[in-house]
Amino acid sequence: MNKFITSIKNIFAIEDLRTRILNTLFFIAIYRLGVYVVLPGVDPTRLKTGAQGLFGILDTLLGGAFSHASIFALGIMPYISASIVLQLLTIAVPYFQKLQKEGESGRKKINQYTRILTIPIVLAQSVGFIATINAEAIINPGTFFTVSTMIIITAGTLFCMWLGEKITDKGIGNGISMIIMIGIVSRLPGAIIGEAAAKGVNKSLIFLLEMVVLFLVVMAVIVLTQAVRRIAVQYAKQVGGTTQLDAQRQFIPLKVNAAGVMPIIFAQSLMFVPAIVASVWQNQSDTASYIGVKFSDYTSWQYNLTFGLLIIIFTYFYTAISVNPNQIADDLKRSGGFVPGVKPGRDTSEFIDEILTRVTLPGAVALALIAIFPAIALLLGVTRPFSAFYGGTSLIIMVGVVLDTVNQVQSYLLMQHYDGMMKSGKLRGRTAQPISIAS
Template sequence: MLTAFARAFKTPDLRKKLLFTLGIIVVYRIGTNIPIPGVDYRNVQICMDAAQANQGIFGLVNMFSGGALLQITVFALGIMPYITASIILQLLTVVIPRLEALKKEGQAGTAKITQYTRYLTVALAVLQGTGLVATARSGALFQGCPVASEIVPDQSMFVTITMVITMTAGTAAVMWLGELITDRGVGNGMSMLMFISISATFPSALWAIKEQGSLADGWIEFGTVLLVGLVMVGLVVFVEQAQRRIPVQYAKRMIGRRSYGGTSTYIPLKVNQAGVIPVIFASSLLYIPALIVQFSSSTAGWATWITKNLADPGATPHIILYFFLIVFFAFFYVAITFNPEEVADNMKKYGGFIPGIRAGRPTAEYLSYVLNRITWPGSLYLGLIALVPTMALTGFGANQNFPFGGTSILIIVGVGLETVRQIESQLQQRNYEGFLR
């Protein structure tokens, strides 16, 4: 492994890409620690040290921003507006014929959709920035903190607009940094920034578990969490790499004196075809009722029921609804991203067929049947992984932040595997041995 790292840095062009990526990561981490104008950073730190942040509602966005959201920094919104915009555009591509036609135009159409994603990202950043500023001004960002209402001392319109513009510009800068990594660095830039944001919160979360532990000064809890984390990483790697390979045979064709085709390949159908998208969808959908109750400040019966059953991650209705939403969105996302009829038509067009299955409609029905069968274990796996933090909170105490589980572990393992594959492919262009043996 160490020799592979040394070989990567000995290759001039790969070394430039790795150093460029590390430089962008340093710039990103600096931006996540620079407070925006109009915020009393001392009061923010008082509330952060008291560990009274409302993680139930803002936990997902705070995780994607590397802890910058609750500190109200320049990169407070992080990569979340871009993720939301990308998901919305991906869903609209199936619904709107114009976007579907752009997607089929190749590189030019993809560039146009990317431009739409950028515009939507800026618009969502304005909305989310306004909501964050309003929440910080009202003192609801840190529940129970005595100085929560003094985080934004000057609540004039000019200061509010300045704060929103600064966070929107920070989101645009994050988007630009991610695209720079994609073009001139290693791996997918947006995924890499997500990876860095999530992993940056791991040391503090692990140390908090040690500090709040009671067995052997917290070292037993610390070691237990590390052991569970390693087991979960191994499980996630195993499932993420698992796939069902459907064999495809291409008929031999004679064109002039040359023969073409006659080769055999396969269609890889992953067990977790949807990735981490269903978890993000389900989390975002469950946060909406809690946000409505918080901004309405209502004491009616329906508001009390939502606060008790949906806003609390440990409540039984929340856990059940969260699990079923993940399973539903897993099937929903796979259905809109993988079209068996389109795959069957393309195979038929180029003379391909699945052994024992007729080309055309029978092939599409067979692909749908196989896809539904492997999506079931994939969706159940996603639901169980997403519930690990909730079970950990119950086992280690309600104020603990269990780092290994849910969206974080899925993103870290997925991005790590993809980045290693890209480095390995570039190493194999110059050496017979790759990054991993």
């Protein structure tokens, strides 16, 4: 406890770090206030009490902005959609592949294209959002309400983008990820209180057991997020002029879960397709009716088995587009590095690809288990709001953002010659001299 208090004092003793933390809190406060500003022309007392299905997941990521019909109703999610589209274009379109290889200037152009693409996406999604608002809540429905709401929601999303960029530039951590995490965390206190009230005094031991299981699940997600398979790399002795550099030994860190949360997002978006398709023929076929019922219930074994298999497939897919063994092998060869016992070039690429394939399997299976664990928790008697924090997109995003933020704070402390927040001075799974993996 004394070490923790000392670390907090050291954090606020560094002027730049203190300013960045205060700036981050200020921008987050602005975002949270905007979540409760209802769209003009909407009666908040007549809104639906809660969102279900895909809208419920979206509402959780947005911290309630969707169900409140807020000016930030879509938040930063259209920007995330645009980012995913641009990532896929860097694989299929040579122009974007070229931009990705141009370094900082190429990344700036891709970011600019992402911002531009966000506008048509949010305009299209705002039409869908207006359709979800129950008619009784709209005071004066019509063309004017639709057009004005589309403009306001688009402006709200662009403002959220601006807040995210400001947090990245003037604050601490990744701004876009921070905004999503704050929306998720804002639901946690209410979920815990609701769970405690549901269990009551008679089942207080069960509630305590649930908290212990939640802690263990969080620890498992941290291990999955931080776990890496290190491939040793040797650099030959280099001589330049009068300077001689001794041989160095570093490593390539291949993450067990290189795909992050993206496989769950992709799989979740596809899991609504069977129920939608089955609803068209549900009155004409018993099989369609059966599929519609089972895939509308995310606690059914049919739903979770399909969901888990899709996550495993998408984990391999996203890892393949994120980590390029050929490029890693080429970079090593150009810089004079080699994997001991493996020939440079093609053999190195095949060696890295084989290891990547092996370590991705346990990562994919673990990710699938974490994704379906909220459904298991719900079946075991945990309330729906609290069960969402037992895994899935919400928990992985929270853990990832917190770890990245802690790592940034750690770097500031070590640069100022303070003791880090961890006893080892660095987070597990990280090193002072990693070799970056180009995507």
